[in-house]
Amino acid sequence: MHKLNGHHHISMLTKNGKQNNHFYTKILGLRRVKKTVNQDSPSMYHLFYGDLTGAPGTELTFFEMPVAGRTVRGTNAITRIGLLVPSFESLLYWQERFQELGVEHSGLTSYAGKDALFFEDHEGLRMVLLNHQGKEAPAQWQTWDGTDIPEEHRILGMGTIEITVRYLQRTVNLLKDLFHYSVVEDDDKEAILQSSEGEVHGEIVVKELEGPSEKPGKGSIHHLALRVSTVEELRQWEDKIKERGLESSGVVDRYYFHSLYFRDRNGILFEIATDGPGFTVDSAIEDLGKELDLPPFLEQKRADIEAILEPLD
Known part of the structure; x- marks a missing residue:
């Protein structure tokens, strides 16, 4: 059976696409690699930020929901993104930059055994910068030159992702037994697992917390996507998920990749997504993220869709 190749992307909710675009491109220095719409609800933006090409493992994606209220934090949710x-x-x-730009942040500290700087975006989305200690990044990651961030300090891609759940072992066992994650640490209230042992770009921290489930809103995390190479592998995982007694969406063609969705027994929404064909399927690298790109099945509705969406730039 194939193993998962770490994180593919992570998706959140934002109330305002224009403000979201400003924070992630102008403050964090990421590239907007795809400006498109939610394929299931095309009246809302789906924005992708990442490296030069939006390579798997670098993508932060946001669904714009103008009606989104505030997030009421709780358990059974994905609760922090490591970069x-x-x-x-x-x-x-970054500590100095956040201070100058008025970004909510902590002092230098540690997280999951790594030097860390906690911060939040303008909507309260919880994130943490992690020291990669000069280690080699995945081969497909390429930082983007169109930013004022010095090359030696640019965000590389996704690191540790935190999931908070009511029943720790339900999620730990799924990652360990079904997806063959290695257990780095495991105690009564917290576990650290890695898709490839020693590699932080596939690391997940699972924490146990009793109490009510999180009520999602602006700045909440919708799902975590895990990475596979091909549609053939994806179909194999579809069968394995079914054998475990979990329901999935089945394989869905998202044009830029194929994926499937399922929830674990704590209600955490996972996606498994393929590497390709990628964001250059309908755009040259130099033009990524500049125009509104639509999958072919929505192209005939372009005029109606563009009339609804507020310009970002």
Whole structure:
């Protein structure tokens, strides 16, 4: 059986696409690699940010929901996003940048055994910058030059993802037994697992917390997508998920990748997504994210869709 290749992307809710675009491109220095719409509800933006090409493992994606209220934090939710930066000096750079730009942040600390700087975006989405200690990043990651962030301090891609659940072992066992994650740490209230042992770009921290489930809103995390290479592998995982007694969406063609969705027994929504064909299927690398791109089945509705969406730039 194939193993998962780490994180593919992670998807959140935002109340305002224009403000969201400003934070992730102008403050975090990520590239907007795809401006498209929610394929299931095309009246709302679906925005993708990442590296030069939006390579798997670098993508932060947002659904714009103008009616979104505030998030009421709780359990049974994906609760924090780790982003890798090259060095400890990078954390110092970002601490100063956040101070200058008025971004809510902590002092330098540690998280999951790594030097860390906690921060929140303008809607309260919880994130943490993690020191990658000069280690080599995945081969497909390429930082983007169209930012004012010095190359030696740019965000590389996704690191540790935190999931908070009411019943710890339900999620730990899924990752360990079904997806063959390695257990790095496991105690009564917290576990750390990795899709490839020693590699933080596939690391998940699972924490146990009693109480009511999170009520999602702006700045909440909708789902975590895990990475596979091909549609053939995806169909094999579809069968394995079914054998475990879980329901899935079946394989869905998202044009830029194929994926399937399922919830674990704590209600956490996971996606499994293929590497390709990727965001250059309908756009040259130099033009990524500039125009509204639509999958072919929505192209005939372009005029109606563009009339609804507020310009981002």
